[in-house]
Amino acid sequence: MAVPRPVEAQARKLRAEIERHNRQYYVLDAPLVNDAEYDRLFRELQELEREHPELVSPDSPTQRVGGAPLPQFEQFAHHTPMLSLNNAFSADEVVAFDKRVCEGLKTVNVEYLAEPKFDGLAISLTYEQGKFTQGATRGDGYTGEDVTPNLRTIKSIPLHLQGAGVPRLIEIRGEVLMYRRDFERMNERQREQGEKAFVNPRNAAAGSLRQLDSRITARRPLRFFAYAIGLVEGAAAPATHAELENWMEGLGLPVCPERRRVSGVQGLMQFYDEMAARREELPYDIDGVVYKVNSLAAQARLGYVARAPRFAIAHKFPAEEASTEVQAIEVQVGRTGALTPVARLKPVFVGGVTVTNATLHNLDQVRAKDVRAGDTVIVRRAGDVIPEVARVLPEKRPRGAVEFQMPSVCPECGSKVERLESEAVHRCTGGLFCPAQRKQALLHFASRRAMDIEGLGEKLVDQLVDGGIVHTPAGLYRLGLAKLAGLERMAEKSASNVVAAIEKSKRAPLARFIFALGIYHVGEEVAKVLARHFGSLAKFLDADWDALIAEKERVQKENTRRRNKDETLLAPILHGVGPEIIQSVANFLRQPHNREVIEQLRASGAVSEEEILPPGEPEGALSGKSFVLTGTLPDLSRDEAKALIEAQGGKVVGSVSTKTDYVVAGAEPGSKLARAKELGIPVLDEAGLLRMLKGS
DNA sequence: GATCCTCGAGTTCT
DNA sequence: CTCGAGGATC
Numbered sequence: 243m244a245v246p247r248p249v250e251a252q253a254r255k256l257r258a259e260i261e262r263h264n265r266q267y268y269v270l271d272a273p274l275v276n277d278a279e280y281d282r283l284f285r286e287l288q289e290l291e292r293e294h295p296e297l298v299s300p301d302s303p304t305q306r307v308g309g310a311p312l313p314q315f316e317q318f319a320h321h322t323p324m325l326s327l328n329n330a331f332s333a334d335e336v337v338a339f340d341k342r343v344c345e346g347l348k349t350v351n352v353e354y355l356a357e358p359k360f361d362g363l364a365i366s367l368t369y370e371q372g373k374f375t376q377g378a379t380r381g382d383g384y385t386g387e388d389v390t391p392n393l394r395t396i397k398s399i400p401l402h403l404q405g406a407g408v409p410r411l412i413e414i415r416g417e418v419l420m421y422r423r424d425f426e427r428m429n430e431r432q433r434e435q436g437e438k439a440f441v442n443p444r445n446a447a448a449g450s451l452r453q454l455d456s457r458i459t460a461r462r463p464l465r466f467f468a469y470a471i472g473l474v475e476g477a478a479a480p481a482t483h484a485e486l487e488n489w490m491e492g493l494g495l496p497v498c499p500e501r502r503r504v505s506g507v508q509g510l511m512q513f514y515d516e517m518a519a520r521r522e523e524l525p526y527d528i529d530g531v532v533y534k535v536n537s538l539a540a541q542a543r544l545g546y547v548a549r550a551p552r553f554a555i556a557h558k559f560p561a562e563e564a565s566t567e568v569q570a571i572e573v574q575v576g577r578t579g580a581l582t583p584v585a586r587l588k589p590v591f592v593g594g595v596t597v598t599n600a601t602l603h604n605l606d607q608v609r610a611k612d613v614r615a616g617d618t619v620i621v622r623r624a625g626d627v628i629p630e631v632a633r634v635l636p637e638k639r640p641r642g643a644v645e646f647q648m649p650s651v652c653p654e655c656g657s658k659v660e661r662l663e664s665e666a667v668h669r670c671t672g673g674l675f676c677p678a679q680r681k682q683a684l685l686h687f688a689s690r691r692a693m694d695i696e697g698l699g700e701k702l703v704d705q706l707v708d709g710g711i712v713h714t715p716a717g718l719y720r721l722g723l724a725k726l727a728g729l730e731r732m733a734e735k736s737a738s739n740v741v742a743a744i745e746k747s748k749r750a751p752l753a754r755f756i757f758a759l760g761i762y763h764v765g766e767e768v769a770k771v772l773a774r775h776f777g778s779l780a781k782f783l784d785a786d787w788d789a790l791i792a793e794k795e796r797v798q799k800e801n802t803r804r805r806n807k808d809e810t811l812l813a814p815i816l817h818g819v820g821p822e823i824i825q826s827v828a829n830f831l832r833q834p835h836n837r838e839v840i841e842q843l844r845a846s847g848a849v850s851e852e853e854i855l856p857p858g859e860p861e862g863a864l865s866g867k868s869f870v871l872t873g874t875l876p877d878l879s880r881d882e883a884k885a886l887i888e889a890q891g892g893k894v895v896g897s898v899s900t901k902t903d904y905v906v907a908g909a910e911p912g913s914k915l916a917r918a919k920e921l922g923i924p925v926l927d928e929a930g931l932l933r934m935l936k937g938s
Numbered sequence: 939g940a941t942c943c944t945c946g947a948g949t950t951c952t
Numbered sequence: 953c954t955c956g957a958g959g960a961t962c
Contacts, residue, residue, distance in 0.1 A: 445952070576948060584949085601949050603955070628950055628953055666956070667947095763958080765946045798960090805961090818944075820959050 256287040260303040268398035269496040301401040308456030315387035318378035327556040353536040355483045356513040357501035361527040362419030372408040395460035404494040410476025416468035421525045424463035442594035468495040530558035561622040566590035577682035579670040593623035600629040614643040654678035687715040692758035696743040716842035755849040763826045787828035867903040
């Protein structure tokens with residue numbers, strides 16, 4: 243580098259100063275200088291960097307304005323999963339939580355750290371040698387999206403950690419959100435410029451963070467609060483969560499000032515009540531409060547259940563409610579012909595969105611709540627997502643409001659409607675004659691988890707079915723550009739995309755194909771079991787279903803006998819698939835029409851004809867491997883561990899022999915562990931087992 | 939026969 | 953997410 247030293251030093255000094263002011267302003271809410279002075283410093287740095295472009299580094303404050311758009315986000319695998327919290331909706335559930343914690347720790351009056359639960363987006367920030375290097379969204383908890391350029395534009399996220407004791411590597415977890423007042427100002431601006439306004443701060447924050455063009459993100463008033471760490475190296479972690487948050491604050495990260503240490507259920511409830519009362523005066527939206535066991539050692543001891551920590555819980559505020567009018571009760575027809583009554587509502591803003599529809603599930607539900615067209619009802623968003631009619635306000639019922647009746651013929655096709663004795667739902671008997679069912683069947687066939695045909699959405703399916711262009715899934719494979727031409731929103735480009743997507747979906751694995759057929763009772767899981775059992779489409783089609791039911795019963799009886807005697811069990815046939823489901827599949831395959839469609843699909847190469855495995859052998863990375871479990875595993879029950887192993891074709895047996903491949907040992911293992919060591923059989927702990935299951 | 943668990947189906951809005 | 957049905961288990 244031929245840069246003269248003084249210039250470099252000058253740039254460094256300016257950056258440090260600007261960052262300090264950023265922190266004073268955005269993190270501590272206590273600016274030291276006025277805006278004009280800040281702007282002056284900023285421009286000076288910009289000037290300097292323009293003259294010496296080689297000085298520009300991604301961690302310069304000037305780079306917070308964003309950079310060139312990305313083609314797409316990269317995937318980001320979290321080092322440790324970003325789990326979600328269990329929810330409590332009532333005081334009872336909080337009491338139960340505290341009780342579990344006390345029992346787990348064998349103590350009373352546990353100390354917790356309580357803080358508001360932000361209604362924003364969870365993200366993770368990685369700092370190496372104190373420098374912000376990478377940030378990602380939570381995603382599904384295991385894999386998120388790398389949104390580093392966007393996060394760089396958020397001024398309350400420090401580009402450098404400060405102070406003594408900056409760790410070599412640290413992963414900070416927290417929430418990106420928008421203050422209400424910033425949100426309103428931004429929306430006003432958007433509207434003035436004729437752009438679309440966001441519906442609530444949360445959506446605005448989410449939309450802003452997922453911009454591929456970080457220059458747009460830079461113009462959105464996003465904020466950040468840190469509340470946990472995922473990983474730290476090269477520094478001693480504190481002993482409590484409260485100290486951890488203080489530490490993060492010391493490193494220059496914004497941490498919520500409303501956090502507080504409290505003790506016992508009483509302390510928790512007091513904090514909850516206080517936050518509920520102060521909710522409106524906080525600058526940001528919260529949807530509840532979070533309680534975490536304060537001692538980190540105790541947190542570690544409590545561990546995790548399935549997908550959530552046992553040491554923390556989110557205590558949610560009651561779902562927001564609003565009253566509105568039921569304009570009508572209409573009936574929708576689903577894929578299986580199920581008739582679902584839906585309340586069409588006068589649009590009402592509740593829980594951050596405008597709600598216009600709410601499902602009423604079935605006739606029993608309508609009767610139980612006694613909802614009628616014209617009624618005024620209380621609406622809320624159950625679990626903060628799906629709107630539901632909570633109750634009717636009877637005093638507001640208009641005179642002459644009539645009870646809802648399920649139609650006796652299908653509103654879509656006029657076929658007779660039936661309700662089976664054993665079921666709560668009414669069904670249209672029209673089958674694929676009913677256009678609604680045909681449309682749903684096609685949408686299901688094309689859906690992501692089935693054949694995954696991109697671009698085949700509702701609009702297109704409506705046109706294809708209404709126009710008589712496609713009648714069955716097989717028809718999709720005969721679609722050419724010619725047939726698509728002339729449809730709405732189907733110019734050449736879209737049309738060729740659809741044709742390409744259909745081509746791409748061909749040779750689908752058997753399980754997906756069976757699922758795609760949309761056989762009643764056959765979802766993703768059952769489809770997998772069937773595919774694994776038969777191994778090929780030909781065998782699936784030729785199956786002797788009566789014999790299968792008989793064989794299944796025989797194995798079950800035999801296993802009942804053996805269980806009583808504590809003998810090794812036979813491998814169950816079609817685990818999770820009982821007589822009802824088998825009957826349903828057999829019925830489906832008996833219909834000549836269905837056979838015909840399947841043959842046509844076969845002919846167009848929709849499904850892979852490859853044999854999955856040699857007959858009788860279960861599929862999976864662990865197939866042929868045998869496992870023995872001993873002792874108590876920290877998180878998995880015996881059955882869970884067994885299921886996980888079997889899911890990948892492994893076998894769990896009772897005793898260790900030379901034929902055993904692995905022994906999985908937990909706490910207080912029995913003699914089996916000793917025997918395993920004797921025979922030199924590899925021993926895994928739970929983590930090792932999970933790694934093996936995941937890695938394969 | 940009772941009970942627990944898992945899976946399937948339907949649903950909302952952006 | 954929630955409800956209901958089917959399956960496994962005791």
